[in-house]
Amino acid sequence: MTPKWHRGGFLKLVVLLVALFAMIIISFIGSEVGSGILGFEPLSFLKVEAPKYQVVPERPFSNLPMTNTMITSWISILVLFGLFFIGTRNMKLVPTGLQNVLELIVEAAADFIEDPAGEKHGRWFFPVCTTIFLFVVTNAWVSLMPGFETLSINGEPLLRNANTDLNVPAALAVVSFCFIEYWGFKARGASYLKTFFHFGPLGQALKQVLSGKFKDGAGGLLNGVVALFAGLLEILSHLIRMMSFTFRLFGNMTAGMILVMIMLFIIPWVLPTIFYGLEAFFGLVQAMIFGGLTLGFACAAVMEEE
Amino acid sequence: MEGFLGLTLPSFIGQLINFLILLGLLTFFGYKPIRRMLDERSNRIRQSMEQAEATKQEYEQARVEVGEQISKARDEGQAIIGQAAQGGERIKEEARKEARKEAQAIVDRARAELERERERLVDELRKEFVDTAILAAEKVISETLDRERHRRIIEKTLEETGAFRRKVS
Numbered sequence: 001m002t003p004k005w006h007r008g009g010f011l012k013l014v015v016l017l018v019a020l021f022a023m024i025i026i027s028f029i030g031s032e033v034g035s036g037i038l039g040f041e042p043l044s045f046l047k048v049e050a051p052k053y054q055v056v057p058e059r060p061f062s063n064l065p066m067t068n069t070m071i072t073s074w075i076s077i078l079v080l081f082g083l084f085f086i087g088t089r090n091m092k093l094v095p096t097g098l099q100n101v102l103e104l105i106v107e108a109a110a111d112f113i114e115d116p117a118g119e120k121h122g123r124w125f126f127p128v129c130t131t132i133f134l135f136v137v138t139n140a141w142v143s144l145m146p147g148f149e150t151l152s153i154n155g156e157p158l159l160r161n162a163n164t165d166l167n168v169p170a171a172l173a174v175v176s177f178c179f180i181e182y183w184g185f186k187a188r189g190a191s192y193l194k195t196f197f198h199f200g201p202l203g204q205a206l207k208q209v210l211s212g213k214f215k216d217g218a219g220g221l222l223n224g225v226v227a228l229f230a231g232l233l234e235i236l237s238h239l240i241r242m243m244s245f246t247f248r249l250f251g252n253m254t255a256g257m258i259l260v261m262i263m264l265f266i267i268p269w270v271l272p273t274i275f276y277g278l279e280a281f282f283g284l285v286q287a288m289i290f291g292g293l294t295l296g297f298a299c300a301a302v303m304e305e306e
Numbered sequence: 307m308e309g310f311l312g313l314t315l316p317s318f319i320g321q322l323i324n325f326l327i328l329l330g331l332l333t334f335f336g337y338k339p340i341r342r343m344l345d346e347r348s349n350r351i352r353q354s355m356e357q358a359e360a361t362k363q364e365y366e367q368a369r370v371e372v373g374e375q376i377s378k379a380r381d382e383g384q385a386i387i388g389q390a391a392q393g394g395e396r397i398k399e400e401a402r403k404e405a406r407k408e409a410q411a412i413v414d415r416a417r418a419e420l421e422r423e424r425e426r427l428v429d430e431l432r433k434e435f436v437d438t439a440i441l442a443a444e445k446v447i448s449e450t451l452d453r454e455r456h457r458r459i460i461e462k463t464l465e466e467t468g469a470f471r472r473k474v475s
Contacts, residue, residue, distance in 0.1 A: 056312035070320055077328045084336030091343050093350065099340075106340045126341075127333045135328055162321075166311045171321035175329075250311075 020270050027269035048268045051261035055254070057165045058156040068157055069165035076138040076162060109133065112292075117299050121187065125298050128179045132172055133291035139163045140253065140283025144276055149261075163253035163286070166246065173245035176294040177238065184301035192301070196235045198227040241297065245290065252286050436460055 028034040030046025041047070057067035087098035095103050109130040114122030142148070143161035151158040162168045184192040194200070202224025209217035256279045263272045440456050 057317075065316065066320075067317060070317065070324075073321060073324050077324060077331070080328060081331045081335065084332055084340075088335060088339040091339055093343070093347055095343075102336065103340055103344060106337060107344060110341070110344075127329060127337055130337065131325070131329045131332050134332070135325060165317065165321070166313045167317040167321045170313060171318055171325055174322065175325055 023269045024267055024271060028267050031266055031268055033266050046268060048265050051258070051265050053258055053261065055166075057160055057167075060153040060156040060158050062154060067165065068160040069162045069168060072142060072159050073135075073139060073162040073168060075159070076135060076142050079142060080134055080138055105134075106130070113295055117295065117302075121183070121299070121302050124183055124186070125295055128175070129291045129295045129298075132176065132294055133287045135287075136163060136172070136249065136290050137284055137287035139168070140287065141280060143257075144280055144283075161253055161257055163249055163283075164257050166250050169246040169249040170242075172249070172290065173242040176245060176290075176297075177242045180294065180298050180301050181238070183298050187302035194231075195301075196231045198231040199224075201227045241293075245293065249286055249290055252282060256282055432464070436464075 026043065027046055029038065030043030032047055032050065035041040035044070035047065057069040059066070060068050060071075083098065084102060087102040091099060110122065110126055113126050113129055117125055139162040143159070148159050149157065184195070201220065205217050205220025205224045208220055256275075260272060260275050260279060263275050436457060439460055440453065443456065
């Protein structure tokens with residue numbers, strides 16, 4: 001309000017920025033890179049271990065086959081189930097607290113899905129698309145919890161972002177693929193197969209050729225072959241989708257995890273916070289992309305073709 | 307043991323089952339009750355809005371009806387007042403007529419009374435005059451005549467002269 005106050009606020013900001021900058025410098029000096037540059041270790045207690053990354057998820061319990069990503073996905077499932085179970089225990093017509101939040105999520109997802117898909121198909125797609133979204137985003141966010149990365153057993157990290165295990169995106173991609181094909185058949189019946197095996201034009205052309213109309217038939221034959229080839233491409237694209245689904249999520253999440261690890265290694269303080277924020281955002285974006293693309297492909301599958 | 311980039315069948319199947327379990331759990335414990343609640347709420351809201359609309363319409367109708375009734379009542383009241391005024395006028399007129407009639411009757415009675423009184427006075431006067439005349443005549447002619455005869459003579463004379471006629475116009 002007054003200039004004096006304003007100056008005070010500005011001063012606070014400057015002090016804060018200087019402090020943050022000092023923390024960055026101190027932590028950089030303490031880190032392995034800074035120590036290496038200086039040639040000695042003035043702040044050795046600040047040193048963060050060099051990141052060890054392996055693409056294969058670790059197995060913290062030597063006598064049990066489960067991986068740390070499996071544990072994380074169970075945690076995500078428990079978190080989601082717990083939220084929804086508690087939030088829907090005493091449903092009230094006038095919502096409060098958790099029920100309100102859950103209703104907000106469900107309603108937003110329902111609107112998002114039913115907008116392109118329509119009421120009827122939207123009701124089919126809703127559970128799968130929403131669950132994919134929630135699972136991916138919960139996996140991503142759970143692994144940003146403080147202490148998540150530091151827990152370890154037998155020298156192996158106990159927990160690891162489930163999205164960085166190729167099995168998780170692959171399982172989601174397969175689920176997405178299967179449901180899309182199922183909805184395609186459910187909506188269009190056997191005619192859905194025509195998307196992949198389009199013999200109609202070729203058959204007609206052959207009929208024309210056999211009945212002696214060579215001139216019309218020749219063009220028709222070409223069209224028929226093209227339609228057949230387009231169907232084959234469609235099969236291929238449906239299969240490749242699974243791959244792209246899998247590696248998009250896996251790649252983004254793994255890159256994010258490695259980025260945060262490297263930032264923690266180089267400058268342990270302050271700066272990684274920014275990357276944590278970015279990772280939280282990317283987790284949400286990847287979840288929306290996975291759910292949204294499933295929705296888009298599902299809409300394309302149920303749409304009648306002319 | 308480990309496949310391409312850590313892709314292994316047991317892990318893959320495990321994660322697949324994880325996801326399907328989550329899908330089932332969320333569908334039955336999350337989406338279904340919440341969507342049911344949302345539908346119920348939107349139904350409730352639609353119902354109450356329809357109800358509000360109906361109430362509004364009813365109110366509007368009632369208002370119109372009441373207005374009509376009020377205006378009808380006002381007309382009726384106006385008519386009654388008119389009738390009453392008319393009745394009052396008539397009563398006043400009747401009263402006036404009655405009063406006039408009565409006054410006329412009083413005047414008539416008074417006139418008749420007067421007439422009678424005058425006749426009586428005239429009779430009286432005549433009697434007196436006759437007696438006086440007789441007395442005078444007696445004195446004048448100093449002769450006592452048969453009183454009755456005199457009377458008759460005088461009466462006759464009076465008739466003839468027309469004086470003190472019985473009927474005075």
